[in-house]
Amino acid sequence: LAEDVPVGDLGLATRYSELAHEMSERIREGVLRPGDRLPSVRSVRRTRKMSPATVLQAYRVLEDRGDVRVRGRSGYYVNARKIGPMAEPAASEGTPKVVEPTVRDVVLDLVNAVKSPDIVALSSAFPDPSLFPLARLARALHAAALRLTPNSIYEDLTPGNPELRRCIARRYMETGVTVPIEEIVVTSGALEALNLCLRTATRPGDIVAIESPAFYAALETIQRLGLRCIEVPTCPREGIQVGALAKVLARHSVKACWLMSNFQNPTGASMPDEKKVELVRLLEKHDVPMIEDDVYAELHFDPVPRKPVKAFDRRGLVMHCSSYSKCLAPGYRVGWASPGRYAKDVSWAKLTFSMAATSAAQWAVVEYLKKPGYNFHLRRLRATLLDRQGRMLKIVHEAFPAGTKVTRPSGGYFLWLELPERVDAMKVYEKACARKIHVAPGPIFSAQKQFRNFIRLNHGIEWSPKVGEAVATVGSIVRSLS
Amino acid sequence: LAEDVPVGDLGLATRYSELAHEMSERIREGVLRPGDRLPSVRSVRRTRKMSPATVLQAYRVLEDRGDVRVRGRSGYYVNARKIGPMAEPAASEGTPKVVEPTVRDVVLDLVNAVKSPDIVALSSAFPDPSLFPLARLARALHAAALRLTPNSIYEDLTPGNPELRRCIARRYMETGVTVPIEEIVVTSGALEALNLCLRTATRPGDIVAIESPAFYAALETIQRLGLRCIEVPTCPREGIQVGALAKVLARHSVKACWLMSNFQNPTGASMPDEKKVELVRLLEKHDVPMIEDDVYAELHFDPVPRKPVKAFDRRGLVMHCSSYSKCLAPGYRVGWASPGRYAKDVSWAKLTFSMAATSAAQWAVVEYLKKPGYNFHLRRLRATLLDRQGRMLKIVHEAFPAGTKVTRPSGGYFLWLELPERVDAMKVYEKACARKIHVAPGPIFSAQKQFRNFIRLNHGIEWSPKVGEAVATVGSIVRSLS
Numbered sequence: 001l002a003e004d005v006p007v008g009d010l011g012l013a014t015r016y017s018e019l020a021h022e023m024s025e026r027i028r029e030g031v032l033r034p035g036d037r038l039p040s041v042r043s044v045r046r047t048r049k050m051s052p053a054t055v056l057q058a059y060r061v062l063e064d065r066g067d068v069r070v071r072g073r074s075g076y077y078v079n080a081r082k083i084g085p086m087a088e089p090a091a092s093e094g095t096p097k098v099v100e101p102t103v104r105d106v107v108l109d110l111v112n113a114v115k116s117p118d119i120v121a122l123s124s125a126f127p128d129p130s131l132f133p134l135a136r137l138a139r140a141l142h143a144a145a146l147r148l149t150p151n152s153i154y155e156d157l158t159p160g161n162p163e164l165r166r167c168i169a170r171r172y173m174e175t176g177v178t179v180p181i182e183e184i185v186v187t188s189g190a191l192e193a194l195n196l197c198l199r200t201a202t203r204p205g206d207i208v209a210i211e212s213p214a215f216y217a218a219l220e221t222i223q224r225l226g227l228r229c230i231e232v233p234t235c236p237r238e239g240i241q242v243g244a245l246a247k248v249l250a251r252h253s254v255k256a257c258w259l260m261s262n263f264q265n266p267t268g269a270s271m272p273d274e275k276k277v278e279l280v281r282l283l284e285k286h287d288v289p290m291i292e293d294d295v296y297a298e299l300h301f302d303p304v305p306r307k308p309v310k311a312f313d314r315r316g317l318v319m320h321c322s323s324y325s326k327c328l329a330p331g332y333r334v335g336w337a338s339p340g341r342y343a344k345d346v347s348w349a350k351l352t353f354s355m356a357a358t359s360a361a362q363w364a365v366v367e368y369l370k371k372p373g374y375n376f377h378l379r380r381l382r383a384t385l386l387d388r389q390g391r392m393l394k395i396v397h398e399a400f401p402a403g404t405k406v407t408r409p410s411g412g413y414f415l416w417l418e419l420p421e422r423v424d425a426m427k428v429y430e431k432a433c434a435r436k437i438h439v440a441p442g443p444i445f446s447a448q449k450q451f452r453n454f455i456r457l458n459h460g461i462e463w464s465p466k467v468g469e470a471v472a473t474v475g476s477i478v479r480s481l482s
Numbered sequence: 483l484a485e486d487v488p489v490g491d492l493g494l495a496t497r498y499s500e501l502a503h504e505m506s507e508r509i510r511e512g513v514l515r516p517g518d519r520l521p522s523v524r525s526v527r528r529t530r531k532m533s534p535a536t537v538l539q540a541y542r543v544l545e546d547r548g549d550v551r552v553r554g555r556s557g558y559y560v561n562a563r564k565i566g567p568m569a570e571p572a573a574s575e576g577t578p579k580v581v582e583p584t585v586r587d588v589v590l591d592l593v594n595a596v597k598s599p600d601i602v603a604l605s606s607a608f609p610d611p612s613l614f615p616l617a618r619l620a621r622a623l624h625a626a627a628l629r630l631t632p633n634s635i636y637e638d639l640t641p642g643n644p645e646l647r648r649c650i651a652r653r654y655m656e657t658g659v660t661v662p663i664e665e666i667v668v669t670s671g672a673l674e675a676l677n678l679c680l681r682t683a684t685r686p687g688d689i690v691a692i693e694s695p696a697f698y699a700a701l702e703t704i705q706r707l708g709l710r711c712i713e714v715p716t717c718p719r720e721g722i723q724v725g726a727l728a729k730v731l732a733r734h735s736v737k738a739c740w741l742m743s744n745f746q747n748p749t750g751a752s753m754p755d756e757k758k759v760e761l762v763r764l765l766e767k768h769d770v771p772m773i774e775d776d777v778y779a780e781l782h783f784d785p786v787p788r789k790p791v792k793a794f795d796r797r798g799l800v801m802h803c804s805s806y807s808k809c810l811a812p813g814y815r816v817g818w819a820s821p822g823r824y825a826k827d828v829s830w831a832k833l834t835f836s837m838a839a840t841s842a843a844q845w846a847v848v849e850y851l852k853k854p855g856y857n858f859h860l861r862r863l864r865a866t867l868l869d870r871q872g873r874m875l876k877i878v879h880e881a882f883p884a885g886t887k888v889t890r891p892s893g894g895y896f897l898w899l900e901l902p903e904r905v906d907a908m909k910v911y912e913k914a915c916a917r918k919i920h921v922a923p924g925p926i927f928s929a930q931k932q933f934r935n936f937i938r939l940n941h942g943i944e945w946s947p948k949v950g951e952a953v954a955t956v957g958s959i960v961r962s963l964s
Contacts, residue, residue, distance in 0.1 A: 022660060026651075026655055030648065030663065031648060031651040031652055031655060031662075031663060032652070033648075039655065039656050043656060044658075046785075046786045047656070047787070047789070048658050104830060108830065111833060114636045114639075115636045115639070126635075129632030129633070129636075130632040132632075134630060134631075134632065137627070138624075138627035138628055138630060139627075141624070141842055142623070142624040145623040145624055146620055148620060149616075150611030150612040150614075150616065150944075151599075152813070153608075153611045153812045153813035154596045154597045154608075154611075157593060157596075166512065166515075169511075169513040170513055170518075173508055173513060173521065174521050174529070176530050180513075181511060181512065181513060187836075188670045188674075188815070188836045188837075188839075188840075189837050191834075191835065191836050192670075192837075195835050195836070203708070217834055221834065221835075224681070224831070224834070226685070226686050226708070303528075304528045305529070331630065331635035331638060331838070331841035331842070332840055332842065333670070333836070333837070333838060333839065333840045333841075348586060348590065349706070351590075352589075352673075352699055352703065352706070353673065353674060353677050353703075354669075354670045354674035354677070354815070354836070355671050355673050355674075355815070356813070356815060357840075358670075358813070358815045358839075358840040359813035359815075360623055360814065360840075360843065360846075361840045361842065364842075
């Protein structure tokens with residue numbers, strides 16, 4: 001085309017071909033899709049200071065290439081994708097090799113795996129979303145949308161919707177925990193609550209005590225805030241060893257703990273009440289705040305809920321964080337912190353970090369909780385998770401080699417497997433990936449990359465024969481490596 | 483009551499009276515409200531390990547006090563608040579004095595002021611929420627809720643809903659800015675985007691260049707991340723002085739800039755395109771990333787939108803942040819970052835900080851944008867803001883003393899007033915507060931507490947004669963102080 005243009009007009013030629021190329025790229029990328037109208041000549045003229053003739057010339061190039069067509073006087077529209085006589089070369093194939101992946105690579109991989117329908121995501125951190133009352137929540141969201149007034153936008157600003165905070169305070173009360181409404185700060189899920197609490201309790205360079213193994217998001221947050229961590233020995237049944245923590249607190253200037261006292265991720269450990277009391281007295285002695293991640297609280301298999309460490313806190317040291325994401329409303333991003341004596345600081349951090357949680361989502365939860373049904377839903381959810389735990393344990397028992405150890409948590413949806421000692425979990429991860437099965441390898445749960453021969457499996461994902469086969473396949477991979 | 487209990491039962495007496503006191507407190511606080519059922523004897527027995535007799539004894543105490551009543555066999559219910567023969571003493575009165583408030587106190591005050599219907603919040607950072615298509619958004623939210631499937635929760639995880647990101651990329655394209663869909667990270671409003679971008683671009687101790695005056699959230703974020711800032715001279719009409727910034731970059735190891743190139747908060751300044759080009763070339767020379775806060779982009783009074791600095795960026799240095807909160811959907815908390823070469827890092831930061839933005843809110847914006855009407859809404863919104871700007875300027879001209887200076891921005895909804903030199907904006911703030919009028923005093927926009935004699939007024943709040951009178955009152959306060 002450039003050949004048709006006299007040399008003196010090269011500037012113009014560049015401009016129209018640049019525009020043509022750019023629009024063509026947008027079409028290729030899908031920003032503009034078949035049927036979409038190209039920006040009008042008038043608007044391009046304005047935003048790019050091009051003459052109408054230049055714009056039209058660019059659009060005619062696209063028309064010649066078959067990318068767009070004119071529709072009467074209404075403008076240029078993107079054509080349906082042509083299938084020419086010759087296909088484009090295919091993308092390169094083969095499973096990408098895992099070369100010493102960092103925690104970040106593996107975690108990103110875990111998150112992306114859940115998006116892909118042909119991967120069995122035993123690595124997932126989420127329970128099967130079809131276990132949640134999505135239709136009833138949609139109705140609640142609609143009811144919420146209808147009652148949103150201009151003023152509710154203000155009312156729902158941080159610290160959050162007053163009615164939602166009352167619902168949260170009532171639930172605390174029912175579990176035997178005293179939390180006044182004023183202490184509760186609504187957040188965009190528990191993860192934001194945990195991040196804001198940790199940042200409030202620490203300064204860069206500080207030391208934080210965590211469980212070993214610990215939830216990988218804790219490791220990431222600690223790193224991002226420029227903190228250091230100490231991994232404290234943790235029993236896969238009864239949680240962090242308070243004696244070991246006592247020694248750590250005596251020796252190091254620890255500024256905060258980040259712990260999960262119920263259904264810990266990844267072990268599923270739950271601390272008995274007496275250990276919780278012991279822990280909180282130790283924290284009081286050293287005046288160290290504790291960030292308590294309690295997102296699985298409602299997923300208990302015992303008839304009675306487990307109390308958080310917060311229940312035994314007398315001095316406002318425990319910053320309790322939870323959400324509705326794992327028990328009621330995944331995707332709604334409604335969580336909260338009850339940060340004890342740090343409540344005002346956390347509220348301020350939330351306000352200046354992200355202003356507020358979504359108004360309609362806060363109201364939707366309130367609307368849902370107004371009607372009976374929550375406890376019924378929870379009972380069914382717990383029963384399903386327990387049932388799936390049994391099924392997965394059965395296959396683990398059958399398919400994994402002798403020397404494998406496995407937890408049997410009394411809540412949540414994770415199994416924590418210790419593989420025979422010579423088995424490298426990263427190898428298991430890699431080989432399973434090649435079979436389109438993802439598992440969470442032990443080292444991502446440790447700052448020192450411990451747990452080389454551990455994996456975490458999620459038994460709360462959508463159950464199908466394919467899942468059972470996938471667990472068996474992982475078992476045979478482990479067998480082949482041991 | 484304790485007198486009725488034999489001495490040997492003092493432990494029991496303590497337990498039931500503690501429970502009675504606790505429930506009574508929950509009723510007083512409103513966690514339990516008139517008509518609410520007290521936790522069942524069975525559940526309290528479980529969570530507190532109390533005998534049914536103890537629980538019943540506690541509940542009978544509450545019944546005697548008139549706090550609750552029994553309804554047949556279904557349990558104990560909270561009574562309507564009794565009005566006894568004698569009222570409780572009233573809360574203490576009088577306007578709290580402002581004693582050297584910190585930025586935090588004042589900013590919290592500004593946020594709380596918008597929640598109070600009897601305060602004229604000229605200090606507000608929000609436009610009148612009744613200017614937004616809330617009913618149409620509610621319908622869009624309902625449509626969104628109905629199409630949410632278990633899988634959409636995964637699809638809408640960070641980097642965000644693909645369809646929403648396409649809408650954002652198209653809008654960029656219409657303004658003459660090239661941003662591929664892959665670069666866009668959906669966030670919980672622009673504020674979260676800005677925070678995540680700044681944190682991604684810096685390490686504690688780093689220096690950040692900002693405008694003088696600057697948006698107070700920038701100051702707060704810089705402080706919270708352990709950063710230092712340099713305030714660069716800024717023209718209230720044409721924005722940051724690029725020459726001054728050049729000197730700063732030559733002398734100091736600046737690691738990032740946080741700037742608003744369009745309708746800057748608080749001045750309303752907009753940089754001409756040639757200054758934007760000059761700025762971005764300067765950043766390229768020093769390889770310094772720029773966090774561009776462009777939340778008011780859609781609120782332009784000129785017929786043509788203003789380009790962001792991002793439009794002239796060739797090396798991916800500009801991290802452009804914006805949202806739908808100020809132009810379409812306040813309270814929905816749907817914003818985004820287009821962080822150039824930092825896109826992957828910002829996406830990771832979002833994922834590990836708060837996982838995702840609310841699914842339904844992302845879809846609601848998509849559903850709204852699918853139908854025509856957005857541009858019509860924007861034209862009306864801009865016209866209203868311009869109209870209110872005129873009204874407020876008129877009153878400012880009439881009511882403020884000679885020597886007052888005021889901006890006339892070509893977009894957004896802020897007026898920036900320079901008061902006669904001897905007038906202390908904190909005094910104006912304090913005196914206006916006493917009259918239930920809030921203004922934003924200059925020093926909150928500066929790390930060094932400059933702008934002692936400046937105030938920011940919001941002309942985009944709901945307009946009424948009361949607002950006009952409030953502006954005139956502020957004028958007379960300024961007059962009395964000058």
